[in-house]
Amino acid sequence: MQKLKQNLLLVFTLVPFIMQAQFDITGTVVGQDNSTIATAEVIVLSNENSALVSQLTDEQGNFKVTINQGNYILQIKQLGVILLEKNVTIFQNTNLGILNVDDSKKLEEIVISTKKKLIERKVDRLVFNVQNSVRASSGDALDALKVTPGIRVQNETIAMIGKSDMGVLVNDKLVQLSGEELINYLKTITADNIKSIEVITTPPAKYSAEGNSGLVNIILKKVKQNSWSASLKGSYRQATYGTSGTGGTFTFQKDKHTMVASTNYSNGSYYGLEESIIKYPTQxxxxxxxxxxxxxxxxxxLGYDYQVSKKWSFGVQYIGSFNKPDINDASLATMTDNISQNTNAIINSNGQNRKKNILNSLNAHTNMDLDTVGRKMSLDIDYLDYKSTNNRNFYTATTANSQSGLQNGSQNTLNQTENNIKNLSAQVHIDHPLKWAKINYGLRFSFSNTNNDIALYDLSGMQPTLNNAQSNVFEYIENTQAAYISGNKSFGKNKWDLQVGLRVENTQTKGNSISLNQVNKNSYFRWFPTLYLLHKINDNKTITLSYSKRIFRPNFNNLNPFRWYSSQYSYSEGNPNLIPGIANNFELNYNYKDNLNTTVYFSKGVNNFGQVVTLNTDDYVQRITRLNYFSNYSAGITQNYSYTGKKWWENQNTISIFFQHSDSYIYPVTPQSNESFSAYISSSNNFILNKTVSSGFEVTHYFPNQSGDLTYNYARTYLSFFVQASFLNRKLQTTFAVENILKTNDFNNSSIRNGFDASYKGYYDSRYIGVQLVYKMGSSKVNARNRKVSNEQEKNRIN
Incomplete structure (x- = not known):
């Protein structure tokens, strides 16, 4: 088996090199005044004047067309006028150099005004052209995502419809941030610097197979040579408490050098409230x-890139995050007799968490053009170091009678946790266009080491006393090797587009609980195929079918078997025996013009894992553990509609109806199965009052549903209002917003565990008033290179 794996990796690496190459014709189109000509049509015709292939020149007047060996006529046209025509003989890759054309034939009065569609469908993704939307192109990247089809941004949390997780890329390079860090980063990207946003619901083989996740790729406008830009941002949010933020980004581009520096700082606090009711048989x-x-x-x-030549560039990037998310909490629990209604026990708890998280990540990368045929190679080497410390001091006092089953007394405890994750990753990717298809392939290696040190101290006496039975040192090692190949082919006069990919991953893990003297090893080899088929019915209609297989790996901390106490009657523990879950996803998509998009999907998952709360009447302790405890399948239809009939009104609407069914592996701890139909509806509206001011609202209603983790979720509604305005020739942009106006967009669910009914609900200051100011200087079109790193998935799993 091991030899088979090695042979497969070798095949994926070498096969494309032995395939037949193709011949390219390249050149640059220049007018009479030596200025480059963009959007000129370059056509290759046969000797019988039959057009074989065509392409538009880019902004620098460059073009590249691919053709078989032979004799042809090269024609350059613009606005229907032939600017140049010449005979060419092709038997190898040919660079025609600078082609001077007579552009005086063009009518100066004619203005090219081609506007892209608001929404476009490609074979493996949906493209939302931000620059064609007033609402989306105002504010920052987070505001643009709010109106992107298939994406939900509420309470500063980003989610993809129908997916449990998602990643964010900028210019096809994954952003190495999550949570608050990611939100702050997106707020530094002004929306008028964004060209488009790509929504990738079934990522192709190039990307990691980790998670039932999609990808959002933010495409920035092209870099302007020899210029600089800067933006300063300030924000304030008022809920129960206030939170303020400030930051800035500076980009500099000169000749072969590109540099970027950004910093973001936020400080404040918010209020959280949780309530639970557990119905035991007698209490x-x-x-x-x-x-x-x-x-x-x-x-x-901090980032720096150097363009050595037209064919070779390299650079480095550093990302650092320093966070102190402290918590002060208190709780009151009461036990009431079901018959007499008398209070049997009162439990008071107070806790303080003093946390510190430090993340340092370094990336080195290089891009090379391997030849003139179009083969390109990129190499990334990444190092990640994440450190987290948490000191939790909690005090619990219990007043109880004999009927409660609890004992009077108190507990004063200090729970100390140290966590360190190191990861070294490398990825090489090659684009290898062939005469009959576009091929890309690559390799990825990842080496992760996690160390957890947990100590529990009893503070009841004069001196802290270490509880050795509740202290733990845990080490976890995970190594993964992956290879992938993908091919894309257009046929049927470009009305059909087929893309097929395969990714293989080989993983070895070792968990060592030193304190418990427990070692768990695991290894697994998986295949992850992907398939996409697009049919372009006409210029207004496309149909796309896609399939992908995905893997779910547990977060590193979820594998630690030790118990972490939040109070005397509640603790959480990980499970080193967790195995990855697997999901198979199917999608059928129909896109009409730029305002109607319909998606039908089906997904089936096995070995799904998650958090399970177990309850019993022996000691009334709530035990929270992680288990592979259910399988499920879901199906649904999502309809997006954008109304573009009025210049002063931008309107986007979504309705999604879905069905899900789950089966439990741990019955009767949970119900044996559940299933339900559910839906949600959403409408986003922007009213353009004038050239500098717009205002609108967003409303979303989620109907009750049974989720895949065998939990019932009650209905909730989200309503927000905003005003956007720009001043000082659009250099200063302001946004005022009121979020969760009705205060009804909070979690509220119920479940059955060990035969006992339990309900939970909570509110985390999701209703607030916020204001944001962004001031731009320099050339607002300057963008920095953002790098996809090879350890993005390990980084997402540190939380």
Whole structure:
């Protein structure tokens, strides 16, 4: 088997090199005044004047067309006028150099005004052209994502419809941030610097097979040579408490040098409230807890790229994040006799979390053109170092009678946790166009090492006493090797587009609980095929079919078997025996013009894992663990409609109807199965009052549903209002928003565990008033290179 794996990797690496190459014709089109001519049509005709291939020149007047060996006529046209025509003989890759054309034939009065569609469908992704939307092109990248089809941004959380997770890329390079850090980073990208946003619901083989996740790729406008730009941002949010933020980004481009520096800092706090009710056979347990959650986050990014030649560039990028998310919390729990309604016990708890998270990431990369045929290679080497410390001091006092089953007394405890994750990754990717198809392939290697050190101290006495039975040192090693290949082919006069890919991943893991003297090893080899087929019915209609297989790996911390106590009656533990879950996803998409998009999908998952709360009447302790405990399948239809009939009104609407069914592996801890139909509807509206001011609202309603983790979720509604305005010749942009106006977009669910009914609900200051100011200087079209790193998935799993 091992030899088979090695042979497969060798095949994927070498096969494309032995395939037949193609011949390219390249050149640059220049007018009479030596200025380059963009959007000129370059056509290759046969000797019988039959057009074989054509392409538009780019902004620098460059073009590249691919053709078989032979004699041809090269023609350059613009606005229907032939600017140049010449005979060419092709038997190898040919560079025609600078082609001077007579552009005086063009009518100066004619203005090219071609406007792209608002929404376009490609074989493996949906493209939302931000520059064609007033709402999307105002504010920052987070505002643009709010109106992107298939993406939900609420309470500063980004999600993709129908997906449990998602990644964010900029210029096809993954952003190495998550949570608050990612939100702050997106706010530094002004929306008028964004060309388009690509929504990739079924990522192709090039990307990691990790998670039932999609990708959002933010495409920035092209870099303007020899210029600089800067933006300064300030924001304030008022809920129960206030939170302020400030930051800036500076980009410099000169000759062969490109540099970027950004910094973001936010400080403040927000209020959280959680309530739970557990119905035991003889008693009712009611708990209400509140907390003050602090934000103290400073993130930095530095990048430098050097263009050695037209065919070779290299660079480095550093990302650092320093966060102190402290928590002060308190809770009150009461136990009531179901018959007499008397209070049997009262439990008071108070806790303080003092946390510190430090992330340092370094990336080195290079891009090379291997030849004139179009083969390109990119290489990334990444190092990640993440450190987290958490000191939790909690005090619990219990007042109980004999009927409660609890004992009077108190507990004063210090729980100390140290976590360190190191990852070294490397990825090489090659684009290899052939005469009959476009091929790309690559290799990826990842080496991760995680160390957890947990200590529990009893503070009841004069001196802290270490509880050795509740202290733990845990080490986890995970190594992964991956290879992938993907091919794309257009046929049927470019009305059909087929893309097929295959990714293989080989993983070895080792978990070592030193304190428990417990070692768990695991290894697995997986195949991940992808398939996309697009049919262009006409210029207004396309149909796309896609399939992908995905893998779910647990977060590193979820594999630690040790218990982490939040109070005397509640603890959380990981599970080193967790195995990856697998999902198979199918999608059928229909796109009409730029305003109607319909998606039908089906997904089936096995070995799904998650957090399970177990309850019993022996000690009334809530045990939270992680298990592979259910399989599920879901199907649904999502309809997006954009109304573009009025210049002063931008309107986007979504309705999604879906069905899901789950089966439990751990019955009767959970119900044996559940299933339900559900839906949600959403409408986003922007009213353009004048050239500098717009205002609007967004409303979304989620109907009740049974989720895949065998939990019932109650209905909730989200409503927001915003005003956007620009001043000082659009250099200063302001946004005022009111989020979750109805205060009804909070979690509220119920479940059955061990035969007991339990319900949970919570509110985390999701209703607030916010204001943001962004001031731009220099050339606003300057963008920096953003790098996809080879350890993006390991980075997402540190939380």
């Amino acid at each position: 009712l347990w009611e708990s209400k807890g509140s907390g003050k959650y602090y934000t103290n986050l400073w993130g930095n990014r």
